[in-house]
Amino acid sequence: xxxxxxxxxxxxxxxxxxxxxxxxxxxxxxxxxxxxxxxxxxxxxxxxxxxxxxxxxxxxxxxxxxxxxxxxxxxxxxxxxxxxxxxxxxxxxxxxxxxxxxxxxxxxxxxxxxxxxxxxxxxxxxxxxxxxxxxxxxxxxxxx
Amino acid sequence: xxxxxxxxxxxxxxxxxxxxxxxxxxxxxxxxxxxxxxxxxxxxxxxxxxxxxxxxxxxxxxxxxxxxxxxxxxxxxxxxxxxxxxxxxxxxxxxxxxx
Numbered sequence: 171x172x173x174x175x176x177x178x179x180x181x182x183x184x185x186x187x188x189x190x191x192x193x194x195x196x197x198x199x200x201x202x203x204x205x206x207x208x209x210x211x212x213x214x215x216x217x218x219x220x221x222x223x224x225x226x227x228x229x230x231x232x233x234x235x236x237x238x239x240x241x242x243x244x245x246x247x248x249x250x251x252x253x254x255x256x257x258x259x260x261x262x263x264x265x266x267x268x269x270x271x272x273x274x275x276x277x278x279x280x281x282x283x284x285x286x287x288x289x290x291x292x293x294x295x296x297x298x299x300x301x302x303x304x305x306x307x308x309x310x311x312x313x314x
Numbered sequence: 315x316x317x318x319x320x321x322x323x324x325x326x327x328x329x330x331x332x333x334x335x336x337x338x339x340x341x342x343x344x345x346x347x348x349x350x351x352x353x354x355x356x357x358x359x360x361x362x363x364x365x366x367x368x369x370x371x372x373x374x375x376x377x378x379x380x381x382x383x384x385x386x387x388x389x390x391x392x393x394x395x396x397x398x399x400x401x402x403x404x405x406x407x408x409x410x411x412x413x
Binding site: 220 | 328329330331379381383384385402403404407
């Protein structure tokens with residue numbers, strides 16, 4: 171059963187503050203990822219403080235880097251169930267976990283961060299890994 | 315909401331994806347939840363059984379590290395006396411990349 175929407179709203183807001191676009195329906199996911207040109211980061215948000223509590227600040231840090239994905243998108247696991255399931259179809263070679271982070275380039279998955287690669291790590295360390303991926307796969311484009 | 319934790323006061327491994335090796339042929343990979351008199355409770359668990367799984371344990375663990383946890387069981391409780399080692403999956407993955 172999903173958490174109370176009021177309880178998770180601050181976690182949604184944290185993503186919106188860093189410029190992410192929220193996808194809450196299958197149609198929104200397909201519109202964003204179905205014919206993707208350029209790069210997009212998809213953050214699978216989660217209520218879990220053990221991992222998401224570090225992942226969101228890490229992403230906020232990483233997105234201050236000059237090189238970043240063309241789009242920053244987010245779905246919320248355990249909340250927007252259909253949208254999450256559809257988003258995961260775009261990176262289906264990886265087992266589902268939340269939070270997790272997918273980086274796509276022209277529709278192809280090029281980098282993936284699992285939950286277990288987030289747990290217990292400080293945001294700075296997670297951000298450093300993300301920045302390395304941005305430098306490798308993203309041009310000098312600005313998000314949103 | 316940064317750093318917000320919904321479930322404070324748990325075991326230090328609570329919420330961490332661990333590899334739980336037993337004295338027998340079975341290895342579990344899952345999210346550590348709690349430990350009590352019944353044993354260690356894991357959530358969203360993948361199971362490897364030496365001899366029954368076509369992959370070796372090391373290949374299974376490498377695949378978990380790279381592709382994620384193929385969780386087939388929502389929860390598993392393993393009696394503490396069966397457990398010979400608990401490791402963080404991420405640490406095993408890092409060590410295998412170093413070595």
